[in-house]
Amino acid sequence: MSHAAAVTEQRSSTLRGAALPKWSPWAIAAGSVAVAVGIGLAAGLDSKIQWGLIAALLFLVGTYVIAASVEGRRQAKDRIATGLVWTAFLIAVVPLVSLIWTTVARGVKVLDLYFLTHSMGIVADSQPGGGIYHAIIGSIEQVGLATVIAAPIGVLTAIYLVEYGRGGLARSVTFFVDVMTGIPSIVAGLFILSLMLIFDMEPFGFAGSLALAILMMPIVVRSTEEMLKLVSNELREASLALGVPKWRTILKVVLPTSIGGITTGIMLAVARIAGETAPVLLLVFGNRFINNNPFDGAQQSLPLYIYQQYANSAGANAAYDRAWAASLTLIAFVMILNLVARAIARWKAPKTGR
Amino acid sequence: MAKRIDVSGLTAYYSSHKAIEDISMTVEPRTVTAFIGPSGCGKSTFLRTLNRMHEVTPGGRVEGKVLLDDEDLYGAGIDPVSVRREIGMVFQRPNPFPTMSIFDNVAAGLRLNGSYKKSELADVVEKSLKGANLWNEVKDRLNKPGSGLSGGQQQRLCIARAIAVEPKVLLMDEPCSALDPISTLAIEDLIGELKERFTIVIVTHNMQQAARVSDRTAFFNLAAVGQPGKLIEIDDTERIFSNPSVQATEDYISGRFG
Numbered sequence: 001m002s003h004a005a006a007v008t009e010q011r012s013s014t015l016r017g018a019a020l021p022k023w024s025p026w027a028i029a030a031g032s033v034a035v036a037v038g039i040g041l042a043a044g045l046d047s048k049i050q051w052g053l054i055a056a057l058l059f060l061v062g063t064y065v066i067a068a069s070v071e072g073r074r075q076a077k078d079r080i081a082t083g084l085v086w087t088a089f090l091i092a093v094v095p096l097v098s099l100i101w102t103t104v105a106r107g108v109k110v111l112d113l114y115f116l117t118h119s120m121g122i123v124a125d126s127q128p129g130g131g132i133y134h135a136i137i138g139s140i141e142q143v144g145l146a147t148v149i150a151a152p153i154g155v156l157t158a159i160y161l162v163e164y165g166r167g168g169l170a171r172s173v174t175f176f177v178d179v180m181t182g183i184p185s186i187v188a189g190l191f192i193l194s195l196m197l198i199f200d201m202e203p204f205g206f207a208g209s210l211a212l213a214i215l216m217m218p219i220v221v222r223s224t225e226e227m228l229k230l231v232s233n234e235l236r237e238a239s240l241a242l243g244v245p246k247w248r249t250i251l252k253v254v255l256p257t258s259i260g261g262i263t264t265g266i267m268l269a270v271a272r273i274a275g276e277t278a279p280v281l282l283l284v285f286g287n288r289f290i291n292n293n294p295f296d297g298a299q300q301s302l303p304l305y306i307y308q309q310y311a312n313s314a315g316a317n318a319a320y321d322r323a324w325a326a327s328l329t330l331i332a333f334v335m336i337l338n339l340v341a342r343a344i345a346r347w348k349a350p351k352t353g354r
Numbered sequence: 355m356a357k358r359i360d361v362s363g364l365t366a367y368y369s370s371h372k373a374i375e376d377i378s379m380t381v382e383p384r385t386v387t388a389f390i391g392p393s394g395c396g397k398s399t400f401l402r403t404l405n406r407m408h409e410v411t412p413g414g415r416v417e418g419k420v421l422l423d424d425e426d427l428y429g430a431g432i433d434p435v436s437v438r439r440e441i442g443m444v445f446q447r448p449n450p451f452p453t454m455s456i457f458d459n460v461a462a463g464l465r466l467n468g469s470y471k472k473s474e475l476a477d478v479v480e481k482s483l484k485g486a487n488l489w490n491e492v493k494d495r496l497n498k499p500g501s502g503l504s505g506g507q508q509q510r511l512c513i514a515r516a517i518a519v520e521p522k523v524l525l526m527d528e529p530c531s532a533l534d535p536i537s538t539l540a541i542e543d544l545i546g547e548l549k550e551r552f553t554i555v556i557v558t559h560n561m562q563q564a565a566r567v568s569d570r571t572a573f574f575n576l577a578a579v580g581q582p583g584k585l586i587e588i589d590d591t592e593r594i595f596s597n598p599s600v601q602a603t604e605d606y607i608s609g610r611f612g
Contacts, residue, residue, distance in 0.1 A: 242463035243439030
């Protein structure tokens with residue numbers, strides 16, 4: 001076998017050990033999949049997940065045995081570590097890809113300009129037609145207002161913690177931010193709902209914004225804090241040594257240096273709250289018609305729309321299609337936000353070129 | 355324009371740890387004073403007390419007096435921000451502002467202080483860059499980021515930034531320790547020119563450098579690790595390097611310890 005000959009030839013050098021050819025991982029992977037399919041068919045295993053797990057296991061064992069016999073144990077361990085990383089990667093990516101695939105495949109059916117520009121109106125949940133314009137408007141207004149409330153408070157809190165906070169107050173603020181991070185969204189919703197009941201108010205969009213702001217604030221504080229800590233003290237000292245007051249140093253040196261990261265953090269927080277359903281369900285209630293005013297009357301929002309189309313339609317296909325299309329819109333919305341955040345981060349990043 | 359510094363009985367702490375103890379000295383205007391001494395003896399800490407940068411460190415506090423032409427920097431009602439406008443500082447590692455261009459870096463002090471006329475800004479930047487011997491190298495790329503320059507150029511940019519606000523005193527904390535010999539030479543030449551206009555205090559680990567650039571040299575030492583650093587002696591540089599009055603100074607300079 002020419003392969004064996006190559007192996008013995010290479011043994012002559014003390015620096016160059018025997019090596020498997022470059023294509024061997026692919027070959028082993030293909031072999032293990034084939035064997036796994038065989039086993040699956042022979043044993044009559046229905047679940048494709050089982051097939052995949054068997055293939056992964058065979059791949060790892062096969063890699064180790066083959067590499068250990070040709071290359072030695074150290075290289076075999078290296079290969080098995082690489083194999084584990086790849087397997088973990090695939091296990092993580094498969095559900096993600098599958099989710100996006102399913103959403104796109106089912107969502108595009110009714111997703112068109114009409115769908116995006118019309119409300120449900122008098123279309124019954126079981127009938128085709130209608131759209132999500134009212135939900136998009138509601139989502140944008142509620143999330144936008146929540147951001148307007150939470151982002152400044154969050155950023156200012158982080159500035160206090162990093163630049164000024166010493167001693168007991170800073171420690172307790174950090175503690176409560178940690179506690180807030182763990183608040184379940186339904187609890188934030190119930191908190192605002194209890195206030196609404198005290199004042200005997202009907203559901204309206206801004207109430208949802210308040211609950212979303214509660215959820216968003218700790219995320220903004222945390223990410224901004226990390227970004228501000230990354231700004232090196234040398235820059236602060238350079239500015240202070242020029243006779244620049246501390247507040248101007250923060251405003252003109254520290255914030256511009258970290259603005260990219262802070263923006264990314266805020267955008268990720270926005271993405272996080274854009275998908276919240278529970279508080280919106282309690283506080284915004286849902287509405288079949290367009291309501292542009294977040295301060296008066298029930299509104300709709302994308303996650304809530306998805307939930308209601310699913311839950312209130314008694315399994316009508318038209319409603320399911322609308323729910324999938326709304327999901328796709330929501331994913332696209334969050335994705336666009338992320339891309340915008342990345343673009344801003346890159347645009348604002350400290351320049352290093354000559 | 356340059357001012358005299360009179361320090362008397364100065365002690366500085368980091369929280370409860372006493373870093374330097376009971377230091378008194380005079381720094382004459384339009385001279386270069388070098389601080390030498392082993393690592394951890396408090397040279398940099400002492401330097402930072404001279405423009406109230408020490409208290410920027412959490413837990414940093416100072417006892418004693420620092421007179422800038424008869425005005426106590428630690429007196430009641432003195433604004434540390436105004437002190438730092440009078441007494442500029444150049445740091446060990448070049449630290450240009452990464453978000454700013456070369457021009458903006460030099461203009462930063464004036465702009466951030468808000469005390470400038472737009473028409474003068476370009477002149478001040480040009481004058482400062484010329485003062486730092488950097489003008490010819492960067493005049494065609496003033497709008498490029500400052501972090502794109504070489505280490506030595508960045509340090510001269512930082513010096514230009516410091517002198518753009520026209521301080522009375524310039525403090526330099528090991529300004530050449532991160533630079534190659536050629537950049538070091540450029541900065542040493544620059545120090546020689548700058549002392550016509552400013553009072554300069556420089557911390558250095560390089561004794562040849564102290565001998566080359568300074569008029570007066572102060573030797574700091576500490577009794578043991580964990581003990582506060584003290585000023586052993588300050589004298590004309592020639593005397594310190596030829597015939598110091600304290601044995602420890604001679605031992606340190608001749609390399610017998612440290």
